[in-house]
Amino acid sequence: MLSFIFNRGLQIVPVIIGVTLATFLLAQIIPGDPADVLLGSMASEEARQQLRVALGLNEPIYVQYAIYLKNLLQGDLGQSFTFAQPVTQVIVERLFNTSLLAVAAILLASVAGVAAGTWAALRPGSVRDQGLSVIVLFFNSMPSFWLGLVLILIFGLHLRLLPIGGMQDATGSSGIGSLVAHMALPTITLAAWSLAVIARMTRSSILDVINSDYIRTARSRGVSEVRIVLCHALPNAMPSVITVIGMQMGFLLSGAVLTETVFSWPGIGLAMYQAISTRDIPLIQGGILVLAVAFVLINFAVDILYAYFNPKIKLG
Amino acid sequence: MNTPAIQLKNVSVRFPIRTGILRRVVGEVHAVDDISFEINEGETLGLVGESGSGKSTTGRALMGLAPLTAGSVACFGRDLKQLKLASGALPRISQIVFQDPYASLNPRMTIGETLQEVLEVHGLAKGRDAKQRVDMLLDDVGLRRDLAERHPHALSGGQRQRVAIARALAIEPKFIVLDEVVSALDVSIQGQIVNLLQDLQRDRKLTYLFITHDLSIVRHVSHSLVVMYGGQVMEKGPRKSIFAAPLHPYTSALLSAVPVPDPKIERMRPRIDVxxxxxxxxxxxxxxxxxxxxxxxxxxxxxERPQLQSIEGHDPQHLAACHHMREPRVREALSRAARGALS
Amino acid sequence: MILAQSSPLRPISANGPVLELKNLGVAYGRGAASVQVVHDVSLAVERGEALGIVGESGCGKSQTMLAALGLLPRGGRITSGQVLLEGQDLVGRSPRQMRPVRGREIALISQDALTSLNPAMTIGKQMAEPMIHYGGMSRSAARQRCTELLDLVGIPGAAARLASYPHELSGGMRQRALIAMAISANPKVLIADEPTTALDVTTQSQILRLIDSLRKELGMALILITHDLGVVAGVADRVAVLYAGRVVETAETETLFAAPRHPYTKALLDSIARIEDDVAERLNPIPGLPPDPRNPVSGCAFHPRCEYSREICRNALPILEDGTGAQHPVRCHVDPFVSSSLRAVGGAR
Structure with a gap:
C-alpha cells in the first residue's frame, strides 16, 4: 500500500509542473500590457519601462518562467493590485473560507447522495426510486447560480429563515450558530448538482453489483436484504462512486466561484471574480494555480481511497 | 524423416516480477521451463495439464505472444523470431482460438463484419469479394449464411466457437493453436466442434496444438501427447502408447480423475490421487x-530433476520424467489405475 | 394439443421427501413477452439422497433450483406449482419468511467460486456473517466454527485462510471455501449447481468426492446440477434429465446409464468422449442446438434433433409416464429403447 501511494505520488510531480507552466503562460497570452493595467493609459512611456524592468517583463520568456518558479517556491505569487496585498496573502486568507464551503458541500453531497442512491436502490422501480430520478433530473438541469437565487428568494426573503449573504466568523459574537446559518444556503447551492450525480451513480452501481453471483450467494445463506445492500453491494459499488465523488470535488471548486459570488462569500472564488473583472492577472494566476493544485491533490486522495476499497489494487 | 511442422527446442518462458517503489525485479515466474516437442504436419498434438502448468503460455509462445527466455521455435522450417520480424508473416502461418470466443469477438460488430475485417486487414479480399469469402467461411464451419447478420450475443456458445474457428481459417493458416476450445461448452455440443476440427484438418492438412485439461477429449483428437506440470514436461509420446500404459504418476492421476460415465465402474475403480x-x-x-x-x-x-527417458518394452518415442517409473510397485499401481479408467 | 400432466414420482422410502417440487413452472416477463423457461417440473429428493439433474445449458435446470430457493433473478417468477420443504409450501412466501430457509434448510453452491464470493470481503468475514447476525454466535465462536469448517473441506492452514480475500486462493480452494460456507448451517438439502465445471479435471474429481462425503457425513440431501452425465455417475442415486424446461426421464442412476429410455438421454450418453473407448476417432455430439425458450418447439421439444421422431412427436407433447411400473418414467411417444418384455408389462401402449 505504501509503495502504491509513493508511486502514485510521483506521478503528481509532472502534473504540478505542467500546471505552473499553464498558469504562467496564461499571463503571457492574455492581451494587454500589465504595465498599462497597473499604471493606467495616461502614464508616461518612461514609467512603464521602469515598471516592466521591475516586473522582469523585458527578460526572455524562459527567464521569466524561472523567476516565476523561484518566486513560487518562496511562496511569492506576486502583488494583487485590486486588494493592494501580496497574492499569497489574499489567497491564504480566503482559502480557509472556500475550503470550509467546499468541504461542507462535498460532505453533504456525498453523504446525502450515497444515502439517497442506496435508498432508491433498495426498491428499484418503486415510487421512491422514480421520485429520486425526478429530483436528480431537476438538480442536474438547473444552473447553480439560479438555484442560489431561488433559495435566497424563498428562505431569505419570503420565509426570512436564513441570512442571504456574507459570512460570520465562528469566533465572532454570535458564535458557530451564525456561521452555520450563513453557510446553509451556499452549501446547499454548491452541493445540489454533485449530490444528484452521486445519488444517481450510487444507485446504478449498486444495481449493477446486485445481480452478481456473490450477492446471490449471500441471499442463499439467508442474509437480509438490508445487509445485502449495505454490507455486500455498497462496498463493491464504492469504487465507482468514489471516482465520481473525486470528479465532483473538482467541479465544486469551480462551482465555488459562482456560488461565492451569489452569496458574497469571502472566498477565493469571490476574489477571483473580482480579479477577473479588474484584470488583476497575478491574482487570477494565483487563484487558478491554487485551485488546480487542490484538484490534483484531491484526485490523489481519491485514488488512495479507491485502492482501500478494492483489495486487488493494493497488490500492485 | 520429414522435418516436423512445429519444433520447440529447450523453450523457457519467464516473466519478471517487479515490485516496490523502484519496480525492482524481485523474482521470476517460471511459466515454462525447458520444454521440447515436435508436431508433424497434418497432425494434432494434445498438450495436457492443469491451470498453472504452463500449457497456455506454451501456446502463446508459439504465436509469438509470449517472449522466449531461452530456446528456439521453428515453424515450418522457419525460425519464430524471424517470422515475428517480417510483418504479417506469422499470422499467415499460425492462428490461435481461445476458450471463450465471446471475449475475443467485438460485441458491436456482426459476425460478417468481424470475418470481413480479418480478410481486409490481411489484404485477402475486399468488398463484394470479401462478402463471398465470408459466406464460404460460414459454410466451412457449418454455420448458416444468414448468421453473418447477427451479433455475437445472439449466438450460442458452440456457434461462437465456430465463428472463432472461421476467423482463424480466414487467413488460411497451416497451424492452429486450440486453447481449451471446447472446455466451456456443453458435453453434448463439444463433439460438434471436435468433429468439425477433425474434418478441417483432414481437408486442409492443418496442424493443431490442442491445449486442454481434459484427457478424454485429447484421446479422440490427438496423434501425440505432451503432459505438462509446473512448467515442465512430465510425459510425452504417441497417443496410443501413453493411453495404453502411462508411465508418469501425474498422467495416471489425470486419467483416473476423468469421470467414467458408468456408475458401477465409477464407484469402484482405484484412483491415483493428486x-x-x-x-x-x-x-x-x-x-x-x-x-x-x-x-x-x-x-x-x-x-534431482528426473530426465525424460524411454522405458524398455514401450514405444521408444514414449518418454517420461520420473525417478520411480521403472519400479514394479509403481508400475503396478499405475496400471491398475489406468485399467480402472479404461476399464 | 397439450397433454401436460405429470405423474408424481413416488418416494422410495416411507418417511417422505425432504424437498419436493410439484408441477413447478417458471417464467420471465409478463403478458405477450412472457417466456416460460420451466414447465411443470416435479421432482423429489429424500433425506440423505443424491439426485442428479442433467441437461444442456438453457434447459431450465438452474432456474428450477433458483425458483425453489426463491432466488430467481429480477423478472423471473413462479407461475405454477409448489415447492414443499418437509411438506411446507415455500411458494408465495415473502423474502423475510424465506430467509430462515436459505442456508439453514436449503443451501446453494454455485458454479464459479470466484464470482460467487464477495471480492471485497475476507473469506472469514463472509463465512461468519450469517452465524453472527442470524445464528446468535459470538465473534470468537464463529471464528472457531469457520476454522473447523475450512478444515473439514480440506483447506490447509484453515485459521490463516480466514483473513484471505477470494482472489488470493486457487480455484480449487475457492470452491472448497464456498462449500464450507454452504454447509455451515447444517442444511437439510444442498443444491450444487455445476460445482466442478470451471475446475481442472483433477480438482473436479476431488471436489465431487468432497461433496459426496460431506453429504454422507452430514446426512444432507444433495441435488447435483450438471450438463455432464459423467459427473453424476459416481455420485447420484437417481437422475432426472431435463430438456427445454421439462423432465423427460427419471430413473435410478444405474438403470439410467444401463438402459436409458428417452432418445435425448441416450444421445447425451453417446456424446460423452469416453476415455475407456479404444481410439474412436469421431465423437457423437447431439446435432443442432437446444431450443430457445423464446421460440418454443411444438410437440416434443426434442423432435427436431431426434432420430426417432415421428409425426406425432411434432404435434403432441408426450406425457411423463411410468408405463412400465419400474420407477422409470419417460416423456416420449416412441420410447424406442424399452425392451418388448417391459412394454408388455406396461400394457397400455
Missing amino acids: RSEPPNPLAPLTGCRFQKSCLFASEICRS
Whole structure:
C-alpha cells in the first residue's frame, strides 16, 4: 500500500509542473500590457519601462518562467493590485473560507447522495426510486447560480429563515450558530448538482453489483436484504462512486466561484471574480494555480481511497 | 524423416516480477521451463495439464505472444523470431482460438463484419469479394449464411466457437493453436466442434496444438501427447502408447480423475490421487516439480530433476520424467489405475 | 394439443421427501413477452439422497433450483406449482419468511467460486456473517466454527485462510471455501449447481468426492446440477434429465446409464468422449442446438434433433409416464429403447 501511494505520488510531480507552466503562460497570452493595467493609459512611456524592468517583463520568456518558479517556491505569487496585498496573502486568507464551503458541500453531497442512491436502490422501480430520478433530473438541469437565487428568494426573503449573504466568523459574537446559518444556503447551492450525480451513480452501481453471483450467494445463506445492500453491494459499488465523488470535488471548486459570488462569500472564488473583472492577472494566476493544485491533490486522495476499497489494487 | 511442422527446442518462458517503489525485479515466474516437442504436419498434438502448468503460455509462445527466455521455435522450417520480424508473416502461418470466443469477438460488430475485417486487414479480399469469402467461411464451419447478420450475443456458445474457428481459417493458416476450445461448452455440443476440427484438418492438412485439461477429449483428437506440470514436461509420446500404459504418476492421476460415465465402474475403480497443492511458479522446486503432489515421491525426487527417458518394452518415442517409473510397485499401481479408467 | 400432466414420482422410502417440487413452472416477463423457461417440473429428493439433474445449458435446470430457493433473478417468477420443504409450501412466501430457509434448510453452491464470493470481503468475514447476525454466535465462536469448517473441506492452514480475500486462493480452494460456507448451517438439502465445471479435471474429481462425503457425513440431501452425465455417475442415486424446461426421464442412476429410455438421454450418453473407448476417432455430439425458450418447439421439444421422431412427436407433447411400473418414467411417444418384455408389462401402449 505504501509503495502504491509513493508511486502514485510521483506521478503528481509532472502534473504540478505542467500546471505552473499553464498558469504562467496564461499571463503571457492574455492581451494587454500589465504595465498599462497597473499604471493606467495616461502614464508616461518612461514609467512603464521602469515598471516592466521591475516586473522582469523585458527578460526572455524562459527567464521569466524561472523567476516565476523561484518566486513560487518562496511562496511569492506576486502583488494583487485590486486588494493592494501580496497574492499569497489574499489567497491564504480566503482559502480557509472556500475550503470550509467546499468541504461542507462535498460532505453533504456525498453523504446525502450515497444515502439517497442506496435508498432508491433498495426498491428499484418503486415510487421512491422514480421520485429520486425526478429530483436528480431537476438538480442536474438547473444552473447553480439560479438555484442560489431561488433559495435566497424563498428562505431569505419570503420565509426570512436564513441570512442571504456574507459570512460570520465562528469566533465572532454570535458564535458557530451564525456561521452555520450563513453557510446553509451556499452549501446547499454548491452541493445540489454533485449530490444528484452521486445519488444517481450510487444507485446504478449498486444495481449493477446486485445481480452478481456473490450477492446471490449471500441471499442463499439467508442474509437480509438490508445487509445485502449495505454490507455486500455498497462496498463493491464504492469504487465507482468514489471516482465520481473525486470528479465532483473538482467541479465544486469551480462551482465555488459562482456560488461565492451569489452569496458574497469571502472566498477565493469571490476574489477571483473580482480579479477577473479588474484584470488583476497575478491574482487570477494565483487563484487558478491554487485551485488546480487542490484538484490534483484531491484526485490523489481519491485514488488512495479507491485502492482501500478494492483489495486487488493494493497488490500492485 | 520429414522435418516436423512445429519444433520447440529447450523453450523457457519467464516473466519478471517487479515490485516496490523502484519496480525492482524481485523474482521470476517460471511459466515454462525447458520444454521440447515436435508436431508433424497434418497432425494434432494434445498438450495436457492443469491451470498453472504452463500449457497456455506454451501456446502463446508459439504465436509469438509470449517472449522466449531461452530456446528456439521453428515453424515450418522457419525460425519464430524471424517470422515475428517480417510483418504479417506469422499470422499467415499460425492462428490461435481461445476458450471463450465471446471475449475475443467485438460485441458491436456482426459476425460478417468481424470475418470481413480479418480478410481486409490481411489484404485477402475486399468488398463484394470479401462478402463471398465470408459466406464460404460460414459454410466451412457449418454455420448458416444468414448468421453473418447477427451479433455475437445472439449466438450460442458452440456457434461462437465456430465463428472463432472461421476467423482463424480466414487467413488460411497451416497451424492452429486450440486453447481449451471446447472446455466451456456443453458435453453434448463439444463433439460438434471436435468433429468439425477433425474434418478441417483432414481437408486442409492443418496442424493443431490442442491445449486442454481434459484427457478424454485429447484421446479422440490427438496423434501425440505432451503432459505438462509446473512448467515442465512430465510425459510425452504417441497417443496410443501413453493411453495404453502411462508411465508418469501425474498422467495416471489425470486419467483416473476423468469421470467414467458408468456408475458401477465409477464407484469402484482405484484412483491415483493428486494431493491438492498446485505448484508455485514463483519458487520452483528443485528436483521433480510433481514431488509434493506425488504418492511415490522420495529423497531423490526432492534433490534431482528426473530426465525424460524411454522405458524398455514401450514405444521408444514414449518418454517420461520420473525417478520411480521403472519400479514394479509403481508400475503396478499405475496400471491398475489406468485399467480402472479404461476399464 | 397439450397433454401436460405429470405423474408424481413416488418416494422410495416411507418417511417422505425432504424437498419436493410439484408441477413447478417458471417464467420471465409478463403478458405477450412472457417466456416460460420451466414447465411443470416435479421432482423429489429424500433425506440423505443424491439426485442428479442433467441437461444442456438453457434447459431450465438452474432456474428450477433458483425458483425453489426463491432466488430467481429480477423478472423471473413462479407461475405454477409448489415447492414443499418437509411438506411446507415455500411458494408465495415473502423474502423475510424465506430467509430462515436459505442456508439453514436449503443451501446453494454455485458454479464459479470466484464470482460467487464477495471480492471485497475476507473469506472469514463472509463465512461468519450469517452465524453472527442470524445464528446468535459470538465473534470468537464463529471464528472457531469457520476454522473447523475450512478444515473439514480440506483447506490447509484453515485459521490463516480466514483473513484471505477470494482472489488470493486457487480455484480449487475457492470452491472448497464456498462449500464450507454452504454447509455451515447444517442444511437439510444442498443444491450444487455445476460445482466442478470451471475446475481442472483433477480438482473436479476431488471436489465431487468432497461433496459426496460431506453429504454422507452430514446426512444432507444433495441435488447435483450438471450438463455432464459423467459427473453424476459416481455420485447420484437417481437422475432426472431435463430438456427445454421439462423432465423427460427419471430413473435410478444405474438403470439410467444401463438402459436409458428417452432418445435425448441416450444421445447425451453417446456424446460423452469416453476415455475407456479404444481410439474412436469421431465423437457423437447431439446435432443442432437446444431450443430457445423464446421460440418454443411444438410437440416434443426434442423432435427436431431426434432420430426417432415421428409425426406425432411434432404435434403432441408426450406425457411423463411410468408405463412400465419400474420407477422409470419417460416423456416420449416412441420410447424406442424399452425392451418388448417391459412394454408388455406396461400394457397400455
